[in-house]
Amino acid sequence: FCCYSHADSACIILKGNFCSHVIEQNEEQLLHELHQKSSVQTIGEEQIQNPYTELLLLKGHQDIVRFLVQIDDCRFASAGDDGIIFLWNAETGEKLHELHGHTHKITAIAPFSSSDVAEEKTNLIITASADRTVIVWDCTSGRQVQKVSCFHSTVKCLTVLQRLNVWLSGGSDLCVWNQKLDLLCKTSHLTDAGISALVELPKNCVAAAVGKELIIFRLSASNNGSEGWNILEVKRLVDHQDNISSLVSVNDLTFVTGSHIGELIVWDALDWTKLASECNFWDSSVHPDVQPEIKLSQSPHETSVQHLTSDEECVFAAVGKGIYVYNLQMKRVIACQRTAHDSSVLHIEKLPNRQLISCSEDGSVRIWELREKQQLPAEPVPTGFFNMWGFGRTNKQANQAAKKMQENTPVYFLELVGDLIGHSSAVQMFLYFGELGLATCSADHLIILWKDGERESSLRSLTLFKKLAQNGDLQLKL
Secondary structure (H helix, E strand, C coil), X not given: CEEEEECCEEEEECCCCCCCCCCCCCHHHHHHHHHHCCCXXXXXXXCCCCCEEEEEEECCCCCCEEEEEECCCCEEEEEECCCCEEEEECCCCCEEEEECCCCCCEEEXXXXXXXXXXXXXXXXXXXXXXXXXXXXXXXXXXXXXXXXXXXXXXXXXXXXXXXXXXXXEECCCEEEEECCCCEEEECCCCCXXXXXXXXXXXXXXXXXXXXXXXXXXXXXXXXXXXXXXEEEEEEEECXXXXXXXXXXECCCCEEEEEECCCCEEEEECCCCCEEEEECCXXXXXXXXXXXXXXXXXXCHHXXXXXXXXXXXXXXXXXXXXXXXXXXXXXXXXXXXXXXXXXXXXXXXXXXXXXXXXXXXXXXXXXXXXXXXXXXXXXXXXXXXXXXXXXXXXXXXHHHHHHHHHHHHCCCEEEEEEEEEECCCCCEXXXXXXXXXXXXXXXXXXXXXXXXXXXXXXXXXXXHHHHHHHHHHHHHHHC
């Protein structure tokens, strides 16, 4: 165990196969809580497939940390309810900049790379706040580039359209801005509830989630030759029965939405028609491959789609306390863990190696692996009874068809391979940095960098070896 610090942020390294809570808690209360968590899959201390056996604590925030955004391969920004933005080095945990400019909590953040050919590429971030301002920051210098405070309501989401070199802000209306924060165009007032999510679509279109509706807008350049743009509403999709809570683009052909009552809809990104839908995440009869769970009732938060992510093959959904894998080609859920965590799952991401990471309100971060289940040969159905009533031939044909379908359809399951215990409150989200590790943020005001213990040990050994070699060369010269 050792610790060191960068400026005002303390960094602590804990080695071991099972990292324990770093925030002091009442031991009896903790044991009682663990005793209640009987329905959730557990894993022992020997987590062979979990590489994250060291961690760095990054301190600085004074309230809930809700957002993490990646700036480049080794830098990221954090923001939350204290209105402060911190820039960090993902490899060392060093605090690079502390950005002050907002007076209320941060409500949205987005990275933005400038593409001015006359200048070198500049990494920027855009932040929106409940103080009804938006600020553009330079990530290298940490200085404030521009600030706008002309909003009539809080900006809830930000989206950068890199191809058009513009960015969008969503609140009670939709605004289009250039890099210098010049307002190019805006819609009329949409609703007091405002736009909750935005996603870019092909052909200069965007989809905006406004309550239960999904509104498609198209951007077009002005005909008068100026830098201005026009924004036109082209379609409203009203297929959801409740407010849209999550929105993700799969590729140039497909995007997906999820609602508060567990609806998932797959859309065509070109003509905005519905391709498929799933509304029975919590129904064990629909997904019989997963162990059944007895429930007397389903409260809204247990069926809400909190977060969606995807690859080209599947959509991964955080629904209530569970995580679900929806195959786009098969148009069905192929694997799930209905009680992946003790509380609502807030964020989920797919890793390159068939693994998933999820985090929850219960303060845990868990690593899952998508595996194919070994299927046993289908047992033949006895025909004697059915032959007695004349059903033998029909049942035999049905049995053969069912057996053939079973053999051709792979069955998957999610295996828990890692459990990261370090936060003492809800983990809001995380960022995956490959070999540099994993960054998580929480309501406990902390950011944790989870590190591959073997890699870090090798790096320390290499550094020590180089120092010893340098000292040896120096002695030979003397």
